[in-house]
Amino acid sequence: MSETMPQEFWQGVEQFNSGQFYACHDTLEALWIEANEPEKTFYQGILQIAVALYHLGNLNWRGAVILLGEGSNRLRRYPSSYGGIDLEDLLYQSLTLLKTLQQAGPENIPTVSLGNDSDLSLPKIAVVIDE
Numbered sequence: 001m002s003e004t005m006p007q008e009f010w011q012g013v014e015q016f017n018s019g020q021f022y023a024c025h026d027t028l029e030a031l032w033i034e035a036n037e038p039e040k041t042f043y044q045g046i047l048q049i050a051v052a053l054y055h056l057g058n059l060n061w062r063g064a065v066i067l068l069g070e071g072s073n074r075l076r077r078y079p080s081s082y083g084g085i086d087l088e089d090l091l092y093q094s095l096t097l098l099k100t101l102q103q104a105g106p107e108n109i110p111t112v113s114l115g116n117d118s119d120l121s122l123p124k125i126a127v128v129i130d131e
Contacts, residue, residue, distance in 0.1 A: 005083050006031060012046070013085065013125045021054035042083055045074030046125070049094050053122060061106035068098040086126035093123035 008031050015024035028047040035043055048071030055063030072094045080088035101109070 009043070009083070013127070016046070016050050017124050019122070021050045021057065024050040025054065038078070041074050042078060045071045048074065049090070049123065059109050061101060061109040065098060065101050068094055068101070072098065081128040084127060086128050089126050090123055093121070097123060
């Protein structure tokens with residue numbers, strides 16, 4: 001499956017993993033607009049998680065929580081290693097972050113921000129090798 005994903009998808013994955021969340025959104029949105037199902041919803045789920053992390057970086061708790069939830073819900077429909085990525089791991093990381101943010105609440109978002117002194121780890125997209 002990973003061979004069938006367009007090069008722009010892998011560019012978006014690299015942007016996501018390097019913390020370029022807005023650029024990742026732009027890259028995946030261009031794919032999403034043109035895509036058909038099942039890839040359309042798959043792209044949308046990942047780009048929503050990217051935008052959630054962008055919001056988190058801007059201390060927008062509400063935007064981060066809403067989009068982490070929406071993106072995760074879209075990605076739950078797919079097999080654990082869809083599109084050449086470890087979707088199960090991405091979902092686990094995203095839902096763990098969502099739970100952490102929900103427990104902290106909007107008034108405590110600076111303590112779970114993107115700073116290096118934070119205990120919070122941001123989701124990364126792991127690539128799986130087809131066998």
